[in-house]
Amino acid sequence: xxxxxxxxxxxxxxxxxxxxxxxxxxxxxxxxxxxxxxxxxxxxxxxxxxxxxxxxxxxxxxxxxxxxxxxxxxxxxxxxxxxxxxxxxxxxxxxxxxxxxxxxxxxxxxxxxxxxxxxxxxxxxxxxxxxxxxxxxxxxxxxxxxxxxxxxxxxxx
Amino acid sequence: xxxxxxxxxxxxxxxxxxxxxxxxxxxxxxxxxxxxxxxxxxxxxxxxxxxxxxxxxxxxxxxxxxxxxxxxxxxxxxxxxxxxxxxxxxxxxxxxxxxxxxxxxxxxxxxxxxxxxxxxxxxxxxxxxxxxxxxxxxxxxxxxxxxxxxxxxxxxxxxxxxxxxxxxxxxxx
Numbered sequence: 001x002x003x004x005x006x007x008x009x010x011x012x013x014x015x016x017x018x019x020x021x022x023x024x025x026x027x028x029x030x031x032x033x034x035x036x037x038x039x040x041x042x043x044x045x046x047x048x049x050x051x052x053x054x055x056x057x058x059x060x061x062x063x064x065x066x067x068x069x070x071x072x073x074x075x076x077x078x079x080x081x082x083x084x085x086x087x088x089x090x091x092x093x094x095x096x097x098x099x100x101x102x103x104x105x106x107x108x109x110x111x112x113x114x115x116x117x118x119x120x121x122x123x124x125x126x127x128x129x130x131x132x133x134x135x136x137x138x139x140x141x142x143x144x145x146x147x148x149x150x151x152x153x154x155x156x157x
Numbered sequence: 158x159x160x161x162x163x164x165x166x167x168x169x170x171x172x173x174x175x176x177x178x179x180x181x182x183x184x185x186x187x188x189x190x191x192x193x194x195x196x197x198x199x200x201x202x203x204x205x206x207x208x209x210x211x212x213x214x215x216x217x218x219x220x221x222x223x224x225x226x227x228x229x230x231x232x233x234x235x236x237x238x239x240x241x242x243x244x245x246x247x248x249x250x251x252x253x254x255x256x257x258x259x260x261x262x263x264x265x266x267x268x269x270x271x272x273x274x275x276x277x278x279x280x281x282x283x284x285x286x287x288x289x290x291x292x293x294x295x296x297x298x299x300x301x302x303x304x305x306x307x308x309x310x311x312x313x314x315x316x317x318x319x320x321x322x323x324x325x326x327x328x329x330x
Contacts, residue, residue: 133241141280154275
């Protein structure tokens with residue numbers, strides 16, 4: 001977990017583009033606006049106090065009327081700390097820039113977020129299905145309001 | 158050991174030896190059912206059970222069954238495990254590559270009807286028989302090696318009922 005001092009510094013540097021999230025004691029977390037994501041990711045990668053060099057996961061969450069969220073888990077192998085970055089997305093038109101430029105590991109994670117949640121990854125080099133079949137045309141299956149004729153819901157008791 | 162136990166049934170004793178009077182069907186079916194080579198192919202935990210059945214404790218070899226890594230040389234396909242929609246296309250290609258006569262054994266709940274993934278799953282195929290024809294179904298999650306062997310014996314019984322006259326290029330099944 002990122003120390004309080006580093007987290008405060010980060011929040012001060014990015015000002016009103018970021019917001020602190022209370023995920024303690026699990027993880028230091030920051031909510032950032034979509035247009036400032038690249039800037040923030042580049043900063044924590046380049047700055048030697050943070051030395052973030054490892055992307056553990058990228059995932060998406062669907063909160064229905066509360067919009068969607070992308071969650072990035074970063075950590076540093078030299079400093080032994082980690083940082084979670086969250087981005088709120090508009091559910092009607094979810095869009096987020098790719099971070100492949102700084103973390104190539106994001107490639108498949110972002111493809112997965114695209115195919116399962118329909119989040120448009122702007123600037124992604126190969127946005128095609130990864131886990132679903134090549135001719136998948138039934139929409140975004142991990143969205144919570146998704147339905148399909150072959151999809152059988154577990155009966156309620 | 159099959160020859161020694163089965164041949165005397167057909168053997169006609171003549172002075173100075175014996176001749177074998179039989180039908181082409183019987184010979185072919187006997188040889189096919191005694192060497193049912195299966196495709197080494199598994200997609201989930203049922204495959205572990207299949208490997209176990211193939212290994213020395215349960216030993217498929219005593220039924221004349223040897224795994225083949227190529228569908229071209231295989232007579233029998235175990236669909237061992239969960240089949241997703243993406244995998245279903247590939248299973249179909251494997252099936253089409255097998256030479257006739259070919260048999261399919263659906264092993265475990267997932268291959269039979271989607272198993273535990275029947276509900277609330279967007280990716281799992283609800284039964285492999287929606288894609289390829291199936292000869293024998295074995296329920297279980299996963300089935301015990303004994304039930305897999307019984308399933309194979311059922312396939313053998315089916316092979317023994319094949320008629321040469323029924324085979325043609327477009328209606329092998």
